[in-house]
Amino acid sequence: MASREEDxxxxxxxxxxxxxxxxxxxxxxxxxxxxxxxxxxxxLGVDETARYDLHFSRCSRCRxxxxxxxxxxxxxxxxxxxxSGWNWLRTPRWLMPTAAAFAVLxxxxxxxxxxxxxxxxxxxxxxxxxxxVPLAAPESPAAASAAPSxxxxxxxxxxxxxxxxxxxLSGDVARAKxxxxxxxxxxxxxxxxxxxxxxxxAREKNAPVAPATDSISSAENTMVAEAxxxxxxxxxxxxxxxxxxxxxxxxSAARAPQEETKPSGAAxxxxxxxxxASAPAAAPSxxxxxxxLAARGAxxxxxxxRIQQAQMSSNLIAGFMVQTPDTNVLWMVSDSGSVGRSEDGxxxxxxxxxxxxxxxxxxxxxxxxxCWLVGVHGEILRTIDGKTWAEIQPPIVANFEGFAGIEAKxxxxxxxxxxxxxxxxxxxxxxxWDVAK
Amino acid sequence: xxxxxxxxxxAKQIVSLKMAQGLLQRAAMPADWQLSPERIQRTxxxxxxxxxxxxxxNDARTIQGYLDSLHAADLALACACSxxxxxxxxxxxxxxxxxxxxxxxxxxxxxxxRELADSLYAELYGLREVAGQRxxxxxxFLGRSKLTTWLHAILAQRYVDAFRRARHTESFDDDSDPGxxxxxxxxxxxxxxxxxxxYLAMLQGVLLAALGTLAARDRLRLAYYYVEGLxxxxxxxxxxxxxxxxxxxxxxxxREVRKHVEAALRRxxxxxxxxxxxxxxxxxxxxxxxxxxxxxxxx
Numbered sequence: 001m002a003s004r005e006e007d008x009x010x011x012x013x014x015x016x017x018x019x020x021x022x023x024x025x026x027x028x029x030x031x032x033x034x035x036x037x038x039x040x041x042x043x044l045g046v047d048e049t050a051r052y053d054l055h056f057s058r059c060s061r062c063r064x065x066x067x068x069x070x071x072x073x074x075x076x077x078x079x080x081x082x083x084s085g086w087n088w089l090r091t092p093r094w095l096m097p098t099a100a101a102f103a104v105l106x107x108x109x110x111x112x113x114x115x116x117x118x119x120x121x122x123x124x125x126x127x128x129x130x131x132x133v134p135l136a137a138p139e140s141p142a143a144a145s146a147a148p149s150x151x152x153x154x155x156x157x158x159x160x161x162x163x164x165x166x167x168x169l170s171g172d173v174a175r176a177k178x179x180x181x182x183x184x185x186x187x188x189x190x191x192x193x194x195x196x197x198x199x200x201x202a203r204e205k206n207a208p209v210a211p212a213t214d215s216i217s218s219a220e221n222t223m224v225a226e227a228x229x230x231x232x233x234x235x236x237x238x239x240x241x242x243x244x245x246x247x248x249x250x251x252s253a254a255r256a257p258q259e260e261t262k263p264s265g266a267a268x269x270x271x272x273x274x275x276x277a278s279a280p281a282a283a284p285s286x287x288x289x290x291x292x293l294a295a296r297g298a299x300x301x302x303x304x305x306r307i308q309q310a311q312m313s314s315n316l317i318a319g320f321m322v323q324t325p326d327t328n329v330l331w332m333v334s335d336s337g338s339v340g341r342s343e344d345g346x347x348x349x350x351x352x353x354x355x356x357x358x359x360x361x362x363x364x365x366x367x368x369x370x371c372w373l374v375g376v377h378g379e380i381l382r383t384i385d386g387k388t389w390a391e392i393q394p395p396i397v398a399n400f401e402g403f404a405g406i407e408a409k410x411x412x413x414x415x416x417x418x419x420x421x422x423x424x425x426x427x428x429x430x431x432x433w434d435v436a437k
Numbered sequence: 438x439x440x441x442x443x444x445x446x447x448a449k450q451i452v453s454l455k456m457a458q459g460l461l462q463r464a465a466m467p468a469d470w471q472l473s474p475e476r477i478q479r480t481x482x483x484x485x486x487x488x489x490x491x492x493x494x495n496d497a498r499t500i501q502g503y504l505d506s507l508h509a510a511d512l513a514l515a516c517a518c519s520x521x522x523x524x525x526x527x528x529x530x531x532x533x534x535x536x537x538x539x540x541x542x543x544x545x546x547x548x549x550x551r552e553l554a555d556s557l558y559a560e561l562y563g564l565r566e567v568a569g570q571r572x573x574x575x576x577x578f579l580g581r582s583k584l585t586t587w588l589h590a591i592l593a594q595r596y597v598d599a600f601r602r603a604r605h606t607e608s609f610d611d612d613s614d615p616g617x618x619x620x621x622x623x624x625x626x627x628x629x630x631x632x633x634x635x636y637l638a639m640l641q642g643v644l645l646a647a648l649g650t651l652a653a654r655d656r657l658r659l660a661y662y663y664v665e666g667l668x669x670x671x672x673x674x675x676x677x678x679x680x681x682x683x684x685x686x687x688x689x690x691x692r693e694v695r696k697h698v699e700a701a702l703r704r705x706x707x708x709x710x711x712x713x714x715x716x717x718x719x720x721x722x723x724x725x726x727x728x729x730x731x732x733x734x735x736x
Contacts, residue, residue, distance in 0.1 A: 033590035037582035057656040067665035068593035072540035
C-alpha cells in the first residue's frame with residue numbers, strides 16, 4: 001500500500017481514537033465559561049494554562065465548547081470585515097484592475113524611494129539621533145521650525161498663531177519616521193529577513209565593517225539613554241526600550257509585514273523625497289492626518305502595553321522563564337512578545353516589548369547581562385547589557401522547522417537546536433555557524 | 438455553573454475601595470449607569486477570589502496587577518446590567534444583541550440559533566429569581582476575558598451540553614442507526630477474517646499508548662484537527678500559534694505517532710512488514726470502534 005494510503009489510514013485511526021478517548025475525565029472538573037473565555041483570550045496564568053491544556057486534551061466536552069467558540073469568533077471577524085465596507089474590492093470584477101494599478105503604484109513608490117535613499121545615506125547617522133531629525137527642515141517652513149520647538153515646548157515662533165500646533169505635529173512625525181526607519185533596519189520582518197539572509201551573509205563575509213545589527217544596536221543604545229524613563233499610572237516601572245515616539249512607530253513597524261508598501265514607504269516618498277513637488281497648502285493637513293494616526297497608534301500601543309504589563313506583573317500570561325547564574329536575576333519571555341527582567345528574584349519586573357513577530361520558545365542566559373532567545377520562526381535575539389536586544393543572524397538550515405532550544409556560553413558562543421533536533425553552534429556572535437556534532 | 442460562584446469572599450480585605458474606584462475610572466462609563474464603587478468592589482473581590490483560589494497573594498502589587506488586567510469597561514457594563522440599570526441594559530442590547538444572535542447562528546446553525554440566544558438573553562436579563570432576588574447571569578462575569586468572548590463561551594456550553602444530551606438519548610432510543618447496531622454486534626458477526634479483529638485491536642492499543650505519551654498541547658492540536666474539524670487558523674487562535682506553526686507541529690506529531698506505532702507493532706507485537714501493511718489496510722475500512730477498543734484493552 002502506498003505511503004499516502006497509509007497516511008489516510010492513520011488519519012482515520014487518529015480521528016476515531018481521539019474521539020473516543022475521554023476516559024478519566026469527569027465533567028465536574030470542567031471549567032466554567034468564565035475560565036473558558038479567559039483561556040480563549042489568553043488571559044490565564046501560566047500555571048492555569050498548563051492545567052487546562054491537560055484537561056482539554058482529554059475532555060471532549062470542553063474541546064467541543066472551545067471549537068464552537070472558535071467558530072463563533074470567526075463570525076466576528078467576518079462581520080467586522082463586512083462592516084468595513086471594502087468587500088466590493090474583493091469581487092473578481094475589481095480585482096484585476098485594482099491589482100494592476102496597485103502594482104504600478106508600488107513600482108513608482110519603489111523607484112522614488114530608491115532615489116531618495118541614495119541621497120539619505122550620507123545623513124543616515126544624523127537621522128538616527130532623535131534630537132536631530134528635522135527631516136522636513138529644508139522642505140517646508142512649518143517643518144523647518146519643528147526641531148527647535150520640540151525642546152522648548154511652547155515655542156515662541158514668529159510664524160503666526162497656528163504655527164505652534166504645526167510645529168509639534170511635524171516634530172512628532174519626524175521622530176516617528178526616524179524611529180520607523182530605524183526599526184525597519186533593526187528588526188526586519190521575518191519574510192524580508194529570510195529573503196535577505198543569503199545576500200546579507202555574503203556581504204558580511206566580505207565587508208570589514210561590523211554587522212549591520214551591531215551598528216544599529218549601538219545607535220539604539222544611544223536613543224535608549226536619551227529617552228526619559230516611563231512609568232504607568234500605578235507607578236510600576238516600565239523599561240524604556242525605545243524612545244518616546246516609538247509606540248507610534250512600533251505600530252507601523254508591526255503592521256509593516258502585512259502591508260509592506262503602505263504607510264512608511266509612501267509617507268517617506270511624499271514628505272521627504274519629493275518636497276518640491278508637493279503642494280505647500282496640502283502639506284500641513286497631510287502632516288496633521290499622519291500625526292493623528294500616529295497619536296491614535298500611540299494610544300492603542302500604550303493601552304496594550306498597560307494590559308500586558310499588568311498581566312505579566314501578576315503572572316497572567318503564558319511564557320517561559322530564563323534563569324541566570326545569579327538566582328535573583330530572571331528573565332521572563334511571554335507568548336505575546338514581551339520580555340521581563342527581574343533583579344530581585346521575581347518580586348518586581350521591568351518589561352520590554354521585543355518588537356518582533358516571532359514566537360520565542362527558549363532562552364539561555366550565561367551571565368546576568370547576557371541573554372539569548374530563539375523563536376519558532378527562526379529569529380535569534382541577544383542582549384549583552386541586559387537592556388537592549390539585537391537580532392543575530394541565524395544559521396542557514398535546509399528544511400527549517402523553527403528553533404526549539406538554545407544554550408549560550410557567553411556573548412559570542414551559543415548552540416541552537418532546531419525543532420527537528422539539528423544543532424548549530426557559533427563562536428563569533430552569529431556571524432558564522434557550524435553544524436554541531 | 439452556580440458551583441463556581443463563591444458565596445463567601447476570602448479576598449474581602451484585599452480589594453480596597455480605592456482600587457475599585459480606580460477600575461471605575463478606567464472603565465469610563467456613563468454616569469447614568471449609577472454604579473457605586475462598593476458594588477464593583479464586591480465583584481472584584483469575587484474575581485480575585487476566583488483567580489487566586491489556591492494561593493491568595495499577600496501583596497497589594499500583585500492584586501493591583503491583576504485588577505489592571507481586567508476588562509474594566511466590560512465589567513462595569515455587566516455589573517450595571519446585573520443591577521438592573523435600564524441605561525446600561527440599553528447599551529448592552531445595542532452593542533451585543535446582534536453579536537449574540539450572530540454567534541448563536543455560527544454555533545448552532547440557523548434553525549436552532551434563535552432559541553439558543555433567546556434563552557441566554559432571558560437569563561442575562563435576570564428573569565430567574567432566587568429567594569425573591571433577581572439573579573442575572575451577568576453576576577458570573579468577572580472581567581478576565583472580553584464580554585463578547587464570555588458570551589460565546591456560555592452559548593457554546595449551552596449548545597454542546599444540549600447536543601450531548603440529545604446524542605446520548607438518541608443512541609439508546611433510536612435503534613435504527615446501522616452504525617450503532619454494528620457497534621453493539623457480536624464479534625462473530627463482524628468479519629469473516631479472524632485475523633482482522635486481532636490486528637485492529639493491536640493497532641488500536643499501540644495507538645492509544647502513543648497518544649498517551651504526547652504532550653498536552655500536541656494531543657490538543659490533533660484533537661482539534663481530527664475530531665473537531667477546525668481549520669489551522671482556528672486551531673492557531675485557540676492555542677496561540679500562527680497557522681503555519683500549527684501545521685508544522687501537527688505534521689511533526691503525526692510523524693512521531695506513526696513512528697511510535699510502527700515501532701511498537703514491530704518490536705512488541707512482532708509483526709512483519711507485510712502484516713504491518715495489512716494492519717493499515719484493515720484500518721482504512723470501517724469497523725466497530727468500541728469493540729476494538731475493548732479488545733485492545735484486553736491485549
